[in-house]
Amino acid sequence: MRMILTEKKSSALVWLALALISVFIDSPSCAVDAFSSPTVGTAAAASVTTPAAVKGNDRLLLNSTSKPLPKEVPVAIIGGGLGGLAVFCALQSRGIDAHIFESAPTLLRGSTGTGIMISENGMSALEAADRRLPDKMRGSGTRIVKQRIRVTDPLGAIEREIAFNMTKEQVNIGWSRAQEILASLVPEKFIHCGAQLESYQLVQKSDEGDDTTTDMVDVTFADGRSVRTSLLIGADGAGSAVRRVMAHAKNPKKAKASYAARYSGQLLWNAIVPTKDIQPLVHGTGEVEYITCGTDGQVVLTFDAGEEQTSWYLTLMEDYVKGAEGNALCPEIRTALEDNAFGGFGRKGVKKQLEQAFASWPVALACIHATQESQIFERRLSDRPALKDWTDPTCRVVLMGDAAHPMIPSQGQGTMMTWEDAADLAACVAPSLLKELRNSTQNDSVVDLSTAVRAFVSHRTERCARVQKFSAEAYMGSQSSKFFPLKVIQMLGRKRSMEFIKDGYQPILIPEKVGLRKRFWSLFQRN
Numbered sequence: 001m002r003m004i005l006t007e008k009k010s011s012a013l014v015w016l017a018l019a020l021i022s023v024f025i026d027s028p029s030c031a032v033d034a035f036s037s038p039t040v041g042t043a044a045a046a047s048v049t050t051p052a053a054v055k056g057n058d059r060l061l062l063n064s065t066s067k068p069l070p071k072e073v074p075v076a077i078i079g080g081g082l083g084g085l086a087v088f089c090a091l092q093s094r095g096i097d098a099h100i101f102e103s104a105p106t107l108l109r110g111s112t113g114t115g116i117m118i119s120e121n122g123m124s125a126l127e128a129a130d131r132r133l134p135d136k137m138r139g140s141g142t143r144i145v146k147q148r149i150r151v152t153d154p155l156g157a158i159e160r161e162i163a164f165n166m167t168k169e170q171v172n173i174g175w176s177r178a179q180e181i182l183a184s185l186v187p188e189k190f191i192h193c194g195a196q197l198e199s200y201q202l203v204q205k206s207d208e209g210d211d212t213t214t215d216m217v218d219v220t221f222a223d224g225r226s227v228r229t230s231l232l233i234g235a236d237g238a239g240s241a242v243r244r245v246m247a248h249a250k251n252p253k254k255a256k257a258s259y260a261a262r263y264s265g266q267l268l269w270n271a272i273v274p275t276k277d278i279q280p281l282v283h284g285t286g287e288v289e290y291i292t293c294g295t296d297g298q299v300v301l302t303f304d305a306g307e308e309q310t311s312w313y314l315t316l317m318e319d320y321v322k323g324a325e326g327n328a329l330c331p332e333i334r335t336a337l338e339d340n341a342f343g344g345f346g347r348k349g350v351k352k353q354l355e356q357a358f359a360s361w362p363v364a365l366a367c368i369h370a371t372q373e374s375q376i377f378e379r380r381l382s383d384r385p386a387l388k389d390w391t392d393p394t395c396r397v398v399l400m401g402d403a404a405h406p407m408i409p410s411q412g413q414g415t416m417m418t419w420e421d422a423a424d425l426a427a428c429v430a431p432s433l434l435k436e437l438r439n440s441t442q443n444d445s446v447v448d449l450s451t452a453v454r455a456f457v458s459h460r461t462e463r464c465a466r467v468q469k470f471s472a473e474a475y476m477g478s479q480s481s482k483f484f485p486l487k488v489i490q491m492l493g494r495k496r497s498m499e500f501i502k503d504g505y506q507p508i509l510i511p512e513k514v515g516l517r518k519r520f521w522s523l524f525q526r527n
Contacts, residue, residue: 076229079236083401083418085182090129090426103196113377115311121505122416128423128507141173142306145286154294156360196222238406299477312367346374395450405464427508428456
């Protein structure tokens with residue numbers, strides 16, 4: 001059964017398809033823990049295919065660990081990924097010179113094997129952060145014009161196929177390319193690599209000319225270097241060191257449980273390869289192919305990632321891999337899981353194992369055959385417990401992005417929520433930071449920095465928690481109820497959630513000259 005539909009004429013069947021398609025993957029991780037950042041210094045990772053670097057950005061590939069740190073900076077951003085770079089751009093566009101402290105020896109780490117989908121909310125966030133960013137992403141990515149979904153049985157036979165044209169903007173791009181674009185807007189003097197956060201301490205600084213004091217944060221790095229800042233932003237991903245230190249300072253007994261990984265039970269393999277290397281072709285220009293394989297959580301996903309690259313993903317549930325009563329359906333993968341050998345790039349034998357597990361799906365086989373084993377990245381998907389409070393007691397330390405709300409990458413919203421955070425955090429704190437840095441008392445209508453940080457957290461927590469929860473529930477290849485009325489209810493619920501995600505973001509717009517405090521707080525009041 002085959003159907004070609006336009007998005008405007010989409011029926012309930014298309015919404016069912018959208019419920020089945022857990023659209024894109026955007027987490028750039030590469031260890032058994034799904035969120036540790038990949039490095040490209042190993043032999044396996046060094047062979048990863050990656051598009052040419054952004055012109056003028058080769059400087060960022062250099063090791064800058066020997067560069068001395070400034071004694072004091074207005075804002076210290078921990079983490080140089082998509083979140084840290086985006087919030088830097090958002091602050092810079094509002095007159096704040098932040099500094100980025102990245103634990104890796106280089107900022108640009110090459111291909112992570114992952115692509116990201118920039119949906120409407122992501123584009124709105126990029127526009128709010130820095131008006132140059134949307135067009136830069138469009139220039140290197142590809143606009144998706146069509147999505148095709150195939151539903152198969154466990155033996156690969158196609159039961160139905162649904163295709164629909166896209167009328168709303170959606171741009172796909174490689175994770176590493178997006179990082180390069182963001183980094184191209186960051187002056188080198190504001191980037192400090194090899195700076196792994198060890199701890200931070202809240203201190204008070206005496207103000208010159210009077211008896212008042214200002215709250216500050218002293219940040220110490222693993223190599224003994226340190227820096228003082230007015231605001232510390234934890235944008236260091238789901239394995240956040242800032243979140244860990246904050247948790248132990250708040251409640252040492254419950255700290256570990258508050259940032260421990262929660263594994264979803266789903267396994268993922270992915271890579272980015274030149275489209276021309278895949279024969280036969282598995283998608284058209286600007287297209288997405290998504291196949292459910294008749295078994296819960298088993299999916300084949302391929303899409304155009306721009307610059308003549310294809311991003312592909314394969315998923316299996318861990319219970320399915322291990323089999324029942326010790327009869328492993330994928331014994332080599334099960335052994336790797338039990339021996340803690342699973343995770344990262346290029347595990348020996350992974351290519352053959354995937355060929356066996358996906359032997360009934362030609363699209364999967366074409367992708368696997370075109371990919372060197374060293375380029376295949378695998379992970380156990382996980383998130384972290386939801387946080388209601390992203391700050392320390394003084395609100396001089398704040399989390400954002402995956403550090404605050406890491407998500408199962410089923411809906412492609414991890415990066416989108418991170419960019420929303422970046423735009424809104426900068427909008428909230430910039431007026432207060434400028435007032436504090438100028439030591440000005442003239443504009444008393446501008447709220448203090450701690451109040452601005454609290455307003456940001458209050459504004460963002462509910463939306464991010466809802467998207468995080470939905471991303472875990474609607475994992476890739478999750479099967480709907482076989483009872484039709486319940487299936488319809490589930491379908492409509494997912495439709496509402498998807499609309500909330502992509503249409504439910506409005507950037508915070510705070511003018512440079514903020515009026516009364518009441519005007520500021522009104523931005524966060526719910527209708």
